Amino acid sequence: MINQNDAALSAVNPITVNCGESIDISVVMAWREKLLEILSAKSAVLLEANSVEKFDTAGLQVMVAFIKDAKVQGLSVQWLNPSDVIRRAATLTDLTTALELPDVI
Amino acid sequence: MANILAVDDSASMRQMVAFTLKGAGHNVTEAGDGQEALNLAKSNSYDLVLSDVNMPNMDGITLTKELRTLSSFKFTPILMLTTEAGLNKKQDGKSAGATGWIVKPFNPEQLLATIKKVLS
Amino acid sequence: MTIDMEQFKTTYIEESHEGLEVMESKLLEMDAGETDEDAINSIFRAAHSIKGGGATFGFSDISNFTHVVETLLDEIRNGERVINQEAIDLFLTSVDVIREMLTAAQKGEAIDEARASDVKQQLEKMLGTQADDPATLVETQANPNNVGWDIHFIPFPEMLTRGNDVVRMFRELGELGAFDVQADLAKLPTLKDLNPEECHIGWKITLTGSVLRDQIDEIFAWVEGDCELIITPLADTKPTKQDAKRQSQAKQPPVKVTAAAERRVGAGAESSSIRVDIEKIDALINMVGELVITQSMLSQLGEDFDMGRCEKLLKGLGQLERNTRELQESVMRIRMIPISFAFNRFPRMIHDMCGKFGKKVVLKLSGESTELDKTVMEKIGDPLVHLVRNSLDHGIEMPEQRVAAGKPESGTVHLNAFHQGGNIVIEITDDGAGLDKDKIFAKAVEKGLVEASTVLSDDKIYDLLFQPGFSTAEQVTDISGRGVGMDVVKRNILALGGSVEVATELGCCTTFTIRLPLTLAILDGQLICVGDETYIIPLISIIESLQVDKKSVSAIAGKAELYKLREEYIPIIRFHHVFGVHTEKISLENGLLVVVEGNGYKAALLVDDLLGQQQVVIKSLETNFRKIDGVSGATILGDGTVALILDVAGLIRVAQSGKHQHPLNTIENDGVAA
Numbered sequence: 001m002i003n004q005n006d007a008a009l010s011a012v013n014p015i016t017v018n019c020g021e022s023i024d025i026s027v028v029m030a031w032r033e034k035l036l037e038i039l040s041a042k043s044a045v046l047l048e049a050n051s052v053e054k055f056d057t058a059g060l061q062v063m064v065a066f067i068k069d070a071k072v073q074g075l076s077v078q079w080l081n082p083s084d085v086i087r088r089a090a091t092l093t094d095l096t097t098a099l100e101l102p103d104v105i
Numbered sequence: 106m107a108n109i110l111a112v113d114d115s116a117s118m119r120q121m122v123a124f125t126l127k128g129a130g131h132n133v134t135e136a137g138d139g140q141e142a143l144n145l146a147k148s149n150s151y152d153l154v155l156s157d158v159n160m161p162n163m164d165g166i167t168l169t170k171e172l173r174t175l176s177s178f179k180f181t182p183i184l185m186l187t188t189e190a191g192l193n194k195k196q197d198g199k200s201a202g203a204t205g206w207i208v209k210p211f212n213p214e215q216l217l218a219t220i221k222k223v224l225s
Numbered sequence: 226m227t228i229d230m231e232q233f234k235t236t237y238i239e240e241s242h243e244g245l246e247v248m249e250s251k252l253l254e255m256d257a258g259e260t261d262e263d264a265i266n267s268i269f270r271a272a273h274s275i276k277g278g279g280a281t282f283g284f285s286d287i288s289n290f291t292h293v294v295e296t297l298l299d300e301i302r303n304g305e306r307v308i309n310q311e312a313i314d315l316f317l318t319s320v321d322v323i324r325e326m327l328t329a330a331q332k333g334e335a336i337d338e339a340r341a342s343d344v345k346q347q348l349e350k351m352l353g354t355q356a357d358d359p360a361t362l363v364e365t366q367a368n369p370n371n372v373g374w375d376i377h378f379i380p381f382p383e384m385l386t387r388g389n390d391v392v393r394m395f396r397e398l399g400e401l402g403a404f405d406v407q408a409d410l411a412k413l414p415t416l417k418d419l420n421p422e423e424c425h426i427g428w429k430i431t432l433t434g435s436v437l438r439d440q441i442d443e444i445f446a447w448v449e450g451d452c453e454l455i456i457t458p459l460a461d462t463k464p465t466k467q468d469a470k471r472q473s474q475a476k477q478p479p480v481k482v483t484a485a486a487e488r489r490v491g492a493g494a495e496s497s498s499i500r501v502d503i504e505k506i507d508a509l510i511n512m513v514g515e516l517v518i519t520q521s522m523l524s525q526l527g528e529d530f531d532m533g534r535c536e537k538l539l540k541g542l543g544q545l546e547r548n549t550r551e552l553q554e555s556v557m558r559i560r561m562i563p564i565s566f567a568f569n570r571f572p573r574m575i576h577d578m579c580g581k582f583g584k585k586v587v588l589k590l591s592g593e594s595t596e597l598d599k600t601v602m603e604k605i606g607d608p609l610v611h612l613v614r615n616s617l618d619h620g621i622e623m624p625e626q627r628v629a630a631g632k633p634e635s636g637t638v639h640l641n642a643f644h645q646g647g648n649i650v651i652e653i654t655d656d657g658a659g660l661d662k663d664k665i666f667a668k669a670v671e672k673g674l675v676e677a678s679t680v681l682s683d684d685k686i687y688d689l690l691f692q693p694g695f696s697t698a699e700q701v702t703d704i705s706g707r708g709v710g711m712d713v714v715k716r717n718i719l720a721l722g723g724s725v726e727v728a729t730e731l732g733c734c735t736t737f738t739i740r741l742p743l744t745l746a747i748l749d750g751q752l753i754c755v756g757d758e759t760y761i762i763p764l765i766s767i768i769e770s771l772q773v774d775k776k777s778v779s780a781i782a783g784k785a786e787l788y789k790l791r792e793e794y795i796p797i798i799r800f801h802h803v804f805g806v807h808t809e810k811i812s813l814e815n816g817l818l819v820v821v822e823g824n825g826y827k828a829a830l831l832v833d834d835l836l837g838q839q840q841v842v843i844k845s846l847e848t849n850f851r852k853i854d855g856v857s858g859a860t861i862l863g864d865g866t867v868a869l870i871l872d873v874a875g876l877i878r879v880a881q882s883g884k885h886q887h888p889l890n891t892i893e894n895d896g897v898a899a
Contacts, residue, residue: 025385025386025390028421028422029421029422031421032416032419032421035416036416036417039416055392056390056391056392056393057380057385057390057392057424058385058422058424060426061413061421061424061425061426062416062419062421064413064426065414065416065419065421068410068413068415068416069415069416069417088396092392092395092396092399092406093391093392093395093406093408093426093428094406094408094428095408095426098408098410
């Protein structure tokens, strides 16, 4: 699908996003702004998410919307070491695929 | 563990709640009515608020409404401690912005099981 | 962890003694017939704490006794009962009894049960109840096979903002049994259009294992009213409550009874087959016969065609069009079933509720044979139940009140259905107390829904009934105190493309009128064009179309454009701005306005041109693409192009929020507050 051209794109200069500790409803407004900015940069994205401790429904939703939009624009988004909290929340809500979380090795 | 604000005008209830929660490793701040709780909330932040409904000075419903107007309490879980009969009026609590309720009487085990629902 | 309650008992007894002192002194200050609100509130709170603590710390006799005192006090507090000297005396005696009980508990002595039960009886007599009657509604818990549950769960946007979280709820569900979940992202907007504090994802869950309905209800209890929730038992799809009449109608959808009905909102568990009258099938076969004849006539005509037979060809094509339309109508008719399917449940429901309330009500049904689409029928069932229940609960007065008001002892609830234009109209009329607009307004102010200074027309006041968080029940009953509110009723009806209105006369009657499209599959639309695009406005939303008269346009503070139509100022929405379409016709001068109404708001849409009107088949945009605000679906036109069908209420909302999608927006053309 789209993945072939964005492999080339991401090779150029991926933006790395440090996800911090929280992607939850208390900070989700700021996350939306940040993710919109990233989308407008039209670059590949690496989500560094190993230390995310708080990830709730609102957090899941904003990430799903972001990844969906990035896909439409042909941008590659990759997770780097998503934390267990992220994986568990995604599994419970059937959003693992929509979030494009990598398989556990 | 979590910072919890426990609000009840009954000292015995407050003691029981605080003792139970502290026993489970939480930090508990006690308030004797809604006004006292609101004053505390303005200068502190909590992960959870447990509040009785019927209290002098400021009741639990008004407290909830007031807390929801503070930016630091916009999404904080707020549970009403209410009786079975009060459950019929739970819509008041809900529309004031409460997350849920715990039905009185409850024992320490029930209290801990319920707050687990809102503390991750 | 086990905690010894003993250590709190001393505190409880001490504070209860203090509470009793407060009760005593306030009671002694009180005058019969006058309700001193502050005093009553203090007395109530003291009793409430004594009762609650008693139950918590193991003094159930104190708790049970004080419960009756508290209930009486609550009635006085709510203005349902006047405090007389007899009540004051009895409360004072009660204070003594509670005090004796506390002292006995403190010393570990037995209480004087005879005295306590004597006073309790006097209290109950005053209350007018015989012992506790925790009458519950029909239990729908029964799921004998109990293999599991199907759960449809669609949070309303605002659900997350009160601290509830789907992830935590699902974690609890997962602890009950084997848990399989499917997310539905169809309604998730783009990141740009997303308000991230709102929830736009829905879920379908299959929970297998021996799980009680109560366990699931408990997990969802806090979000009841904040979501669409349908819980159906797996495999066992038999009705939970059956009566002979229903059984005889083989293809009845799963029966939704009372308590269950309150929860089930929106799309129900729909049965997949339908019972069709043989007449309808015969009509269909006739129609196909005629179509075959027309087809063979046309093909004969085509075999040796010359221009001389052009007129005959046109005539044949006209006949083909007629056949097609008739065929379409016949096919649609197959899905139509009489509304008696929905009405049938009410006689029993009214009977049960009358018994419960001590009210007398005669149910009148008319127009039961009026037909509507099966899907619409299934979705209107629950809102109807709620409205009928509402009429009984809040509308019809108690028999003695009715007689005092010079009305017949028995009230009447009348359900009437009829066709009007392309709609089915269902009226629920009761000859009860009517709606008191002052009371409704006061309640809305109290609930913070409107400012006390707002001036509202009568219609707008009645409309407050449908606002979230509104309930007119002075006395919260177990019938209407739970379950969905009128706001959910309205939301469900709007979701079906319908409307609900209320008309009332104080002391006389109330009528709720529901208007619904006969079918959800086809819509009468007005085609309009803007730039190169064609859009469809549902005919039902259009009030009129007009040429702009420059004199009627006014701008408020350079921000909003309004159009004066007769006595009303209607905001102008420049269609090309909202949808970001390029067009030459951007001037209001000589422009064309289509005045539309959605959800009670009017707007004037500036469009390039009006094209024809036609019936269009609705295709879902959500399942094929994603939800777009202001658009309810799409259709394929005769020439094969796709046209979007406008959701007028949504469009007005989008325009007013200024959340336009086109970068060329200028501030002058932003939305206007209605």
